[in-house]
Amino acid sequence: MDNIRNFSIIAHIDHGKSTLADRLIQRTGVCDARTFKDQILDTMDIERERGITIKSQAISLPYRAQDGKDYILNLIDTPGHVDFSYEVSRSLASCEGVLLLIDAAQGVQAQTLANLYLALEHNLEIIPVINKIDLPSADVERVLEEIDAELGLDPDTHLKCSAKEGTGIDDILEAIVRRIPAPKGDLTAPLAALIFDAQYDSFRGTVIHCRVFDGTVKAGDAIRFMFNDSVYRVEEVGHFGLSRIRHDSLGAGEVGYIIAGVKTVSSVSIGDTITLDDRPCASPLPGFKEVKPVVFASIYPIASDDYEDLAEAVEKYKLNDAAFVYEKDSSAALGQGFRCGFLGLLHLDIVQERLEREYDLNIILSVPSVRYRFTLKDGTVVYVDNPAHYPNPLNIALGEEPYIRASMMMPDRYLGPVMSLCIEKRGVNSNMHYTSPGRVELSYEMPLSEVIFDFYDRFKSMTQGYGSFDYDLIDYRESNLVLLDILVNGEKVDALSQIVHRDRARARGVQACDRLKDEIPRQMYKIAIQGAIGGEIISRSTISPFRKDVTAKCYGGDITRKRKLLEKQKKGKKRMKMVGSVSIPQSAFLAVLKSDTDS
Amino acid sequence: MRELSAQREYRDMGRSTPPMPGLYIHIPFCRTKCSYCDFFSITDTGPMDDFIRALCREAETRRGEFPAFDTIYVGGGTPSVLPVKFIETILTTVRRTFTILPDAEITIEVNPADWGLPELKSLRGMGVNRLSIGVQSLNDKELRLLGRRHTAEQAMRTLENVSSAGFENVCIDLIYGLPGQSIPMWQETLSKALSHAPAHLSCYELEIKKNTPLGRRFMHGEYVQGPEEQQRGFFMQTSVFLSGRGYLHYEISNFARGMDRASRHNLKYWDHTPYLGLGPSAHSFHHNRRWWNHGSVQNYVRDLDAGKQPVGGAEELTREQLALEALFLGLRTSRGIDTETYTRRYGIDLMAEHGPALEEWQRAGLVEITHGSIRPTLGGMAVSDRLALL
Numbered sequence: 001m002d003n004i005r006n007f008s009i010i011a012h013i014d015h016g017k018s019t020l021a022d023r024l025i026q027r028t029g030v031c032d033a034r035t036f037k038d039q040i041l042d043t044m045d046i047e048r049e050r051g052i053t054i055k056s057q058a059i060s061l062p063y064r065a066q067d068g069k070d071y072i073l074n075l076i077d078t079p080g081h082v083d084f085s086y087e088v089s090r091s092l093a094s095c096e097g098v099l100l101l102i103d104a105a106q107g108v109q110a111q112t113l114a115n116l117y118l119a120l121e122h123n124l125e126i127i128p129v130i131n132k133i134d135l136p137s138a139d140v141e142r143v144l145e146e147i148d149a150e151l152g153l154d155p156d157t158h159l160k161c162s163a164k165e166g167t168g169i170d171d172i173l174e175a176i177v178r179r180i181p182a183p184k185g186d187l188t189a190p191l192a193a194l195i196f197d198a199q200y201d202s203f204r205g206t207v208i209h210c211r212v213f214d215g216t217v218k219a220g221d222a223i224r225f226m227f228n229d230s231v232y233r234v235e236e237v238g239h240f241g242l243s244r245i246r247h248d249s250l251g252a253g254e255v256g257y258i259i260a261g262v263k264t265v266s267s268v269s270i271g272d273t274i275t276l277d278d279r280p281c282a283s284p285l286p287g288f289k290e291v292k293p294v295v296f297a298s299i300y301p302i303a304s305d306d307y308e309d310l311a312e313a314v315e316k317y318k319l320n321d322a323a324f325v326y327e328k329d330s331s332a333a334l335g336q337g338f339r340c341g342f343l344g345l346l347h348l349d350i351v352q353e354r355l356e357r358e359y360d361l362n363i364i365l366s367v368p369s370v371r372y373r374f375t376l377k378d379g380t381v382v383y384v385d386n387p388a389h390y391p392n393p394l395n396i397a398l399g400e401e402p403y404i405r406a407s408m409m410m411p412d413r414y415l416g417p418v419m420s421l422c423i424e425k426r427g428v429n430s431n432m433h434y435t436s437p438g439r440v441e442l443s444y445e446m447p448l449s450e451v452i453f454d455f456y457d458r459f460k461s462m463t464q465g466y467g468s469f470d471y472d473l474i475d476y477r478e479s480n481l482v483l484l485d486i487l488v489n490g491e492k493v494d495a496l497s498q499i500v501h502r503d504r505a506r507a508r509g510v511q512a513c514d515r516l517k518d519e520i521p522r523q524m525y526k527i528a529i530q531g532a533i534g535g536e537i538i539s540r541s542t543i544s545p546f547r548k549d550v551t552a553k554c555y556g557g558d559i560t561r562k563r564k565l566l567e568k569q570k571k572g573k574k575r576m577k578m579v580g581s582v583s584i585p586q587s588a589f590l591a592v593l594k595s596d597t598d599s
Numbered sequence: 600m601r602e603l604s605a606q607r608e609y610r611d612m613g614r615s616t617p618p619m620p621g622l623y624i625h626i627p628f629c630r631t632k633c634s635y636c637d638f639f640s641i642t643d644t645g646p647m648d649d650f651i652r653a654l655c656r657e658a659e660t661r662r663g664e665f666p667a668f669d670t671i672y673v674g675g676g677t678p679s680v681l682p683v684k685f686i687e688t689i690l691t692t693v694r695r696t697f698t699i700l701p702d703a704e705i706t707i708e709v710n711p712a713d714w715g716l717p718e719l720k721s722l723r724g725m726g727v728n729r730l731s732i733g734v735q736s737l738n739d740k741e742l743r744l745l746g747r748r749h750t751a752e753q754a755m756r757t758l759e760n761v762s763s764a765g766f767e768n769v770c771i772d773l774i775y776g777l778p779g780q781s782i783p784m785w786q787e788t789l790s791k792a793l794s795h796a797p798a799h800l801s802c803y804e805l806e807i808k809k810n811t812p813l814g815r816r817f818m819h820g821e822y823v824q825g826p827e828e829q830q831r832g833f834f835m836q837t838s839v840f841l842s843g844r845g846y847l848h849y850e851i852s853n854f855a856r857g858m859d860r861a862s863r864h865n866l867k868y869w870d871h872t873p874y875l876g877l878g879p880s881a882h883s884f885h886h887n888r889r890w891w892n893h894g895s896v897q898n899y900v901r902d903l904d905a906g907k908q909p910v911g912g913a914e915e916l917t918r919e920q921l922a923l924e925a926l927f928l929g930l931r932t933s934r935g936i937d938t939e940t941y942t943r944r945y946g947i948d949l950m951a952e953h954g955p956a957l958e959e960w961q962r963a964g965l966v967e968i969t970h971g972s973i974r975p976t977l978g979g980m981a982v983s984d985r986l987a988l989l
Contacts, residue, residue, distance in 0.1 A: 524985060525963045545963075548831040549984040552803040552852055554931060555868050556623060556882035560889055560914065563924050566987055570923075573988055581959045 001253040002182045006074045006211065008091055010119060011101035012109035012468060016131040020101060020163040020172075021059075021077055027169050028061040028073070030242060058197075058209055058240045058255055065177045073176055074240075074255035076196065083344030084323075085114075086291050090196040090271045092118055093287055094211030094255060097125035097180030099172065100151075104130050104138035104160075108146040110409040110468030113441075116151055125180045128153055129172060134162040150435040183213075185252030190281040191215035191223070191274065193250070193258075198268040200320035204235075206262035207244070210274060211255050213285060218249035222277035223260060226284040227269050231277045232260035265322045291323050293341025294402070294473065295348055295452055296385035298329045298366040298495060299355070300337035302577050302586075306361060307336045313359035314338055317351070324351055331388065333493040333579045334364060339386055342368075345452050364577045364586055366495035367593060370449045373400040373476050387497035390483040393534070399481035401501075402448040403474050408459070410467035412440045417462050425450035426501065445474065447501070453593035484509055484538075486516070486592070487530040491580045496592060509539035512592040517541040519588035527582055618872040619669035619700065620885070621864045624654070624689060625878030626675040627896050634746030634813040635774075635805060639880045639894045640676040646896055650878075651685050653903040655692045657877050657892075660908050665875055665885070667698035670864035671705045677733075679713035683721050690725055693877075704729055704768075704863040711757040712749035719764035729768040729862075730761050731801070737791040738784065741777050746812065751791075758795040768860065770799035776833045777805050778822035785833060789840055798860040802837050803852050804830060834981050851931045851980050869928040871921065879909070887916045922947050927987035935966070935974030949973065953989050960986065 011017045061073040078084075078091040092098065098119045102112055119126055128147050130140055144155040159175055161168025197209035217223065221234045236259040238246040250256045262268055270291065273284035301310045314326050324347075329339035342348040348368060355361055371385040375398040384390060406427070410418060412434070419442070422430065427444035435441050446455075451471060459469055482505050486496035496516075500508045509531025516529045522543055531539035554562060576583035628647065629640040671693065673686065686707065693699065706729040707722065714722075719730075736742050737751040749757075761769055771792045775785045792800065807817045807824055816822055824830075838848045846854040847861075850869065855861040867874050873885040880894040890913035893899045902909035916924070922945035929936035942948045950957065950968075957973065960966045965979035965986065975983055 524960060524965060524982060546982055546985055547978075548827045548834065548981045550804060550806050550830070552806050554851075554928065555865060556874065556876055556884075557880065557891060559868065559924060559928070560882070560891075562927065562984070563920060566923060566927060566984065567920075569988055581956065 001185065001187075001251075003069060003071045004074065004183055004253050005071060005097070005176050005180045006076065006095045006183055006253075006255055007097045007099065007176055007180050008076045008078055008095045009099045009101055010078065010088075010092070010112075010115035011131075012103070012106070012111040012115075015101050015103040015106065015109075015112070016163045017077070017101055020099070020129075020131065020161070021075060023163050023166055023169045024061060024073075024075060024173065025059065027166075027173065028063050030059065030061055060239045060241065060245075060255070063173055063177070066174060067177075071177055072239075073173070076255065083342075083347045085118075086289060087197065087270060088115070089118055089122075089287065090194065092122045092124065093271075093285070094194055094196045095122070095124060096183055097127065097176070099176075100126050100128045100153075101131050102128060102143055102147070104132045104140055104143055105135045106466075107139070107143050108150045108409075108435075110407060110441075110470045112468075113150065113409065114407070114470045116153075126153060127172075127175050127179055128155075128158040129168075130158055130160045131163055133160050134165050134167070146436055146439075150439070183253030185212070186214045187216060187252045189214035189252070190279045191217050191221075191276045192281040192285055193217060193274040194285050195225075195268060195270055195272050195274060197270060198262075198265045198322065200265050201259075204259050206259075206265050206268055208258045208260070208262070208268055208274070209240075209255075210250075210258060212250050212252050214252050214281065215276070216249045216251040217258060217274070217276070223258070223274050224277040224280060225268065225272050226275060226280075227272040227288060228267075230267065232262055234258055234260045264319050266318060268322065270322065291343070293323065293325055293343060294370060294448060295342045295344055295368050296339060296371060297342070297348060297368040298331060298334075298337050298339050298386065299326075299352075300331065300334040300364045300366070300495070300577070302362040302364055302575060304335045309359070310338070310355075310361055310363065313355055313361055314340070316359070317355060321351070323347065329386070329388075331366070331494050333491070334366070334495050334577060341385070345456075362575055362586075364495070364584075365589055367498050367589055368453065369499060370402055370452065372402075372479075372481060372499055374398065374481075375400075384499070387483055387499050388494050390497075390499060393482075399479055400476040401479040401481065403445055403477050404448050404451055404471040405443055405474050406446050406451060406469065406471045407441060407443045408467055408469050409435070409439065409441050410463045412438055414463040414467060415440055415442065418442065418459065418467065421455070421458060421462060422446065425455055426504075447477075447479065448473065449499075457594070482533050484512070485532045486512055487528075487532060488516075488520075488579055488582050488584070489528055490530075492532075493579050493584070495589060498592070505533055506538050509533075511594075513539045513541040515591045515594060516588055517543055519591045520582065520584055522546040523582060525581075618867070618870075619667060620665045620873040620875060621670040621672065621867040622665075622668040622693060622697065622699075623864070623874055623876040623878075623881055624671065624673045624693070625876060625881040625892075626673060626678040626681060627879045628675065628680045629677045630680050631748050632746065632812075634744065634816075635807065635811055637808040637811050637814075638676070641896060644680060646900065647681070647685070649900045650896055651688055653900040653909075654689065654878055656903045657909065658692055658696045660903075661875055661877070662696050665697065665873065667700055668875070669700040669703045670867065671699065671703060672864040673705075673707040674731075675708055677710050677713070678707050679709045683714065683718045683725075686722065686727075687725055690727075706731055706770075706862070706864060708733060708772075709757070709761075710749065711754040714757075716760045716763060719760055719766070723765045728766070729770070730766050731770040731772060731799075732757060732761065733772045734758070734792065735772060735774045736777070737788040741780065741784075741788075744777060744779075744813075745774065755791070755795075758792075758797075762795065767798065769795070769797045770801055770862065771795070771797045772801045772803070774803050774805050775837060776825060776830055778817075778824065782832060782836050786836070786840060789837070793844060798856050799862065800841065800846065800854045801852050802841075802854065804833065831981055835977060838977050847933070848977070848980075849933045851983065869932055871925060871928075880911075887921060889914050889916060918945055921945055923987065926989065927984060930966075930973075930975050930983040930986050931980065933974065933980075935972050938971050938973060949989075956989060 009017050057077040059075050063071045063073050076091045078088045130143050147153050147155045159171050192214040193210040193212045195210050199207050201207050219234050224231045237250045238244050239256045271288040275281045323343050325341040326338045330336050371383050374382050374391050376395045377397045422444045427446040429445045431443045480502040482502045484498045484500050513529045525545050527543040529541045530537050576585045627640050628644050705727045708731045710733050734754045739751050808814050841854045849861050876883045879896050879899040882891045890910050892909045893911040899909045967974045
């Protein structure tokens with residue numbers, strides 16, 4: 001156990017986490033130059049394209065330190081977005097220390113702080129690493145001051161590197177060995193292993209990623225998941241190289257995988273404790289929490305014939321994404337589909353893109369919603385995340401909506417506009433303090449519905465990218481809610497309905513009509529778009545019909561050219577959903593939530 | 600196998616008599632480039648002899664591929680930059696190489712500044728029986744803007760000459776929607792043109808294309824193209840004006856004094872009748888295959904000198920592609936689409952598959968659906984491309 005180090009890299013988005021991981025992997029020789037590619041741990045196309053990490057990954061790095069001894073450094077890579085913060089917390093719980101990576105030009109940001117707090121909660125050894133020192137705009141002195149003042153860490157303990165150029169990497173490896181404590185645990189105690197991730201392998205079923213705290217586990221053992229008491233027989237255990245490396249056993253202090261014939265990742269709860277069925281540990285490891293979706297939307301195939309394909313796709317997709325939940329749904333306007341729950345809008349975006357890309361489907365997502373709580377006059381409490389299930393207003397005694405505490409960091413010159421934005425978004429109970437001269441941390445309590453849609457983009461552009469943002473769910477609060485319907489040519493399109501605060505209803509209605517006017521292409525006849533509450537029309541816009549093509553000549557060579565153009569346009573039209581006689585593009589359903597200011 | 604039988608059926612065309620193919624001959628030369636034109640042509644008339652030689656060779660390479668032609672259309676470029684003796688060479692060659700029906704429609708495009716009465720008479724003597732005169736406008740200011748090298752007066756004189764030379768089947772080409780042009784100004788050009796009682800008029804809306812002098816001036820903000828409603832106004836007024844004077848609006852841009860004066864050659868393009876195109880950049884269509892020659896005169900001549908067909912590209916059309924073409928081409932014509940024939944040829948029952956949308960169009964006044972045909976109204980013709988996106 002003395003030669004094991006379990007660590008993670010935590011950072012604000014774009015501070016260089018994946019690049020540093022790449023360098024550590026190269027320097028320890030896990031991978032030669034031939035097989036190496038950038039962002040090597042980000043195996044999904046979508047991760048590489050967007051430059052973000054969605055799934056946790058772990059890798060064991062063999063390292064001979066300057067003391068001449070051989071060590072195993074287990075790097076647990078964590079997702080880098082607020083939607084996946086629980087996964088991050090479980091990864092951190094599996095470590096003894098972290099590299100806290102800070103961009104030398106940008107300095108400490110909201111997620112730097114949020115991640116630091118998480119690391120402190122887990123009593124981890126923290127090594128501040130200033131990255132991107134090669135940048136002309138790097139300001140190491142200022143970052144050191146921030147480490148001292150804002151993070152409360154000893155600036156003398158910092159390391160400097162340029163992950164991009166590969167400088168400072170050796171110092172980091174040495175610091176991991178010297179400063180991060182070796183794991184402690186009792187090899188002879190009953191097994192206690194923490195699940196920090198689970199991935200689906202089409203040949204082997206679920207591959208459980210875990211950190212063993214006590215005891216050992218080997219092939220043939222009967223293991224038990226303590227949360228749901230299910231029991232499985234272990235088929236294989238091992239460590240992580242660039243691929244899986246089979247081992248005889250995993251013991252206390254080690255990070256590795258278990259394959260035990262678990263068919264779907266949904267049977268495994270991240271944060272759960274694995275123990276032996278015949279010799280269980282006394283109590284589960286601390287910190288377990290069930291991950292619950294906070295954003296809901298319905299998915300429909302654009303062509304109704306594709307429903308069966310979509311059903312198969314969501315079922316398969318679910319195998320690999322435990323956080324994604326779904327059930328059957330049907331819409332008067334859009335037909336058969338699925339109501340789905342997501343961890344946030346990024347998660348929603350990723351699911352949509354992966355379904356389209358990996359399963360070759362064209363889908364429409366309804367307007368996303370949070371989960372509202374209604375107490376009816378007869379005393380029953382219902383949770384509503386689908387505007388189609390909005391209760392009869394006459395029966396509602398109390399409406400409530402989820403609130404969050406948002407924490408934001410920014411240079412103080414942006415404070416005014418950001419506060420206005422928060423107030424516009426119904427923010428209350430603000431709190432503000434200067435973390436260092438010129439920089440403020442601002443917090444507000446705000447309805448989740450206001451924050452997940454349209455807030456983040458506006459906040460980012462308002463602070464010109466210098467602001468950072470993080471949030472925690474806090475509670476449900478009373479809210480005067482109404483159902484806003486959208487009618488297209490007099491026909492209600494239920495997938496465009498939203499539950500909104502009464503005070504915001506008119507503005508939201510106007511906004512939705514305006515945005516739809518921009519999003520829906522002109523068609524052969526006039527299209528009227530209306531926003532309505534109950535029977536009352538509160539907003540409207542009109543899309544004038546298309547009246548003239550430029551269609552001068554069409555002889556020999558023009559025919560092929562014109563046909564190709566039409567084929568292209570037809571393809572575009574296939575990505576639109578016919579609602580009555582109107583084609584509505586995919587983009588329209590998300591656009592209704594956005595205000596003009598971010599376009 | 601379904602595809603094959605549908606194709607066979609299509610080839611049979613469901614017609615009582617098989618359609619006769621058309622022959623197109625492209626003359627790639629222009630004396631000057633017009634400001635709005637992005638068609639392929641060169642102003643260097645040096646390689647004219649080489650071109651004529653190559654063209655005759657190309658005809659030879661296609662001998663026997665088409666049973667006969669009942670139209671010949673010599674277009675360009677500007678055919679009238681050629682001395683008429685070359686036209687004679689071309690016509691003699693194609694008559695020797697192919698079967699040309701005795702009553703064939705033989706059209707040549709003529710620029711008003713080029714051939715005089717003697718030349719026109721000699722063309723008539725060669726059997727040319729239809730002329731398409733590139734008048735474009737009868738307003739000198741507009742002609743200058745378009746970069747034409749003739750004046751309104753020259754155009755009027757040429758129109759007199761063609762009738763003196765004995766041509767009855769004459770088409771006048773005009774362009775509308777010019778920057779700064781008003782509908783009354785356009786009607787003035789139309790009225791002057793009608794004073795020659797042409798059998799046919801082609802009225803094209805000016806398309807401002809990027810890689811043209813006019814397009815560049817447009818990009819610099821020198822010109823503003825009228826708004827959609829104004830362009831629609833030109834289109835509708837043209838139709839109303841000419842229909843009121845006895846012309847049949849039989850295709851978006853084409854008007855004839857009765858269907859017997861419609862361009863027999865051009866009609867072939869719109870209903871998938873086979874055609875052979877000779878000359879640089881010319882397109883051909885036969886057996887569901889479309890192919891086109893090199894655009895460059897140099898490559899065209901080079902290939903033919905090397906004994907090769909100068910084909911630059913080709914496509915084999917799927918039934919789906921043929922169906923789409925038939926839809927947008929059909930909706931350009933006043934005849935519209937015969938749904939039964941369409942189903943037989945392309946395997947798609949438009950009424951069964953798109954009934955609600957078609958009925959919606961009918962309600963919106965874009966098409967008329969009667970007795971198994973879908974015909975665009977005037978408003979429908981104005982948006983025929985969109986209609987084809989069914």
